[in-house]
Amino acid sequence: MEYTVQKLGRLAGISARTIRYYDEIGILKPARISSSGYRIYGQKEVDLLQQILFYRELGVDLDSIKKIVTAPSFDGAKALREHHIKLLAKREQLDILIKNVEKTIALTEGRIEMTDSEKFEGFKQKLIEENEAKYGKEIKEKYGDDVIDKSNAYLNNMSKEDFDRMNSLSEQVLETLAEAVKTGDPSGPLGQKAADLHKQWISLCWGHYNKEAHANLAQMYVDDERFTAYYDKVQPGAAVFLRDAVKIYTSK
Amino acid sequence: MEYTVQKLGRLAGISARTIRYYDEIGILKPARISSSGYRIYGQKEVDLLQQILFYRELGVDLDSIKKIVTAPSFDGAKALREHHIKLLAKREQLDILIKNVEKTIALTEGRIEMTDSEKFEGFKQKLIEENEAKYGKEIKEKYGDDVIDKSNAYLNNMSKEDFDRMNSLSEQVLETLAEAVKTGDPSGPLGQKAADLHKQWISLCWGHYNKEAHANLAQMYVDDERFTAYYDKVQPGAAVFLRDAVKIYTSK
DNA sequence: TATTGACATTGACGTAACGTAAAGGTGTAA
DNA sequence: TTACACCTTTACGTTACGTCAATGTCAATA
Known part of the structure; x- marks a missing residue:
């Protein structure tokens, strides 16, 4: 399957401008250019874009992403396993944030008390890393099916x-x-x-x-x-x- | 408890610059200014900052946040309940992404097949969520839930x-x-x-x-x-x- | 008391990741 | 052949801060 900028954008849920920008900064170049100058993307580019979006979702800036995915040592399969771990960590952090809002609701109803510090749990990046260090592979086994x-x-x-x-x-x-x-x-x-x-x-x-x-x-x-x-x-x-x-x- | 910019920043996990910027754009003004010109924040500001960060986490831009939290009709407790719902939705989307990466790993191992469209599941959803954050609320207010x-x-x-x-x-x-x-x-x-x-x-x-x-x-x-x-x-x-x-x- | 070092202030310019508009060419269905 | 939705490049605009720079303040210590 071949895609033009807009088609690829629709597929991935991003704008055509974004795809042109990714070409401009050399992070995702088209497979070929049509006779009329159109950017044409193929299977390889679709897969690479998916990788890019995983990194982007995890807060990696485009410059770093470029270095990662263009490195000769880049291992797509390994990257996917890392994405998996990071996404699970992100889920843990989100769970903390959800608990936070639940606790804050309880606070407004006068059912509990909360320190100022508790009110910001789940926002801090630090907690993500702690969680990641604490758990790791266990999380997958624990949450896999769930x-x-x-x-x-x-x-x-x-x-x-x-x-x-x-x-x-x-x-x-x-x-x-x-x-x-x-x-x-x-x-x-x-x-x-x-x-x-x-x-x-x-x-x-x-x-x-x-x-x-x-x-x-x-x-x-x-x-x-x-x-x-x-x-x-x-x-x-x-x-x-x-x-x-x-x-x-x-x-x- | 009273906080200066850096102390409040450490509490909330954001930079002092960010706090000054929030003052500059009128989204979070200090409770008072000390004799030497320092910004001093109190309890009310801590709680407001928490609200702001919830909105920010959910992808709302600062201009919209300003309009929301400075509106005379702003109801903090109600906002928290909305945050709760949105965060749960965000977790669902994250679960889709996690499922996506798991499937993509299986794909690289040749265990399954995947369409191009499937490779972007969980990314697209985010767009919808953002769209909904932007318009969903207004629509509900205007036309009612029914x-x-x-x-x-x-x-x-x-x-x-x-x-x-x-x-x-x-x-x-x-x-x-x-x-x-x-x-x-x-x-x-x-x-x-x-x-x-x-x-x-x-x-x-x-x-x-x-x-x-x-x-x-x-x-x-x-x-x-x-x-x-x-x-x-x-x-x-x-x-x-x-x-x-x-x-x-x-x-x- | 003087010094140190971590804090604070206000500019002001820098930047990332696009959005958006302008001016024009392309593909195809009616 | 006309319409229309696509494509191109160029270029300036925007958001949410980061990052100096120049300067003032506070608390502890030598």
Whole structure:
């Protein structure tokens, strides 16, 4: 898949200006320049951008990021493991901040007392490092599954952003489906991924989910020509493929 | 307890310069100035600074923070409860990012496949969150919770046929709207048809209908840029056109 | 008492990571 | 061929401070 600046921006949730800026400072250069001067980005650049955004999320400045990712010794897989540890630490700090606000609410209700210092717990970076030193690998074992479960739970109780999320999910369904159809295997990982995304979309639309209704809906996509057209426009045969993928998905 | 700039900074984990800057922009003024010109902060200022840092943590810019905390209607306790909700949402987003990095690690190990879009899950969400921080509150204040909650309650109990009809209706709304906008006349037959289709769509989504809520929702389409973008992508100015058409439709 | 060193003050300029606007070329669908 | 949404470069604007610089203050110590 190839991307222009705006497409890549939409994919990653950043502006086209940001992508041009990243080119300007030499942190993310396009794979090639089209005959008309357009920046074209490919798979390698998508993956690098993901790395960059992980670092950015963790508060690393772009100059440092540049040095890190352009270093010949840069090890992407190792970096990801470090991101993981840092993100877990960030979560710990966020938990402290959440406790802080809960305590402060209790304070306003006169239920407890608090020192001034306590009122700023979770803001200080220092605490992050302490936590990181204290725990480390244990955190992963402790939170590993829990984290994944929570991420899934997220989809069920987001409320105000449903409209937006629905749009983005349906886009994802189409995107995944487009790639999945090429594999020709509805039971494969991509096919099942598409079915899973589709399930998530349904859950959001209906507020609940059950397998039978899901399978029925997928069948309808094949029976109703309007829906068939909707899905087939991304790839011929996509509606049938999705129905088959969902049939497998819901039967296991 | 009284604090000078540096002491307060150490307490809160920020620099003395930051505290002076907050004085400069009028966001946190000292309780008094000592005989030698030193800024002296007291209990009230400590609590206000805590509030400011909560907002800052949630990505609110200082200018907005100033407007919020200096507003005569500012309710500290209520603000804390909002902080709590937003921080929990932030944690959910962080969990998505953590899940993302875990999945990406699995990808490098060849255990799973991932779409490009998946590689940016948890980053994008942040944009939505920021958007919501910016606009969500205003929208709620202006239109009340029920407008959003109702559009969210969306389809708890919808049959397959309803779902089918809903999808085709929303398509028809967009289609009709696209042509209606070209006429330039919201009160014309096409404009009114779009409004009527929109009414049917709402009736289906909400399970009921009333004119006031309809007009409010249409107004929201103009005020909230996410909705505006959704309608304007079919035709620039479509959101405004639809609002006008609905205004006329609901007033007769 | 004089000195030291860590604090405070007000400018004022620097900077990171973009946003935004201007002026123009490109791709494609109607 | 006209519209329109995309692309380009250039360039100045903005936010939230960091970082001197020049100067005054406070508390402890030699």
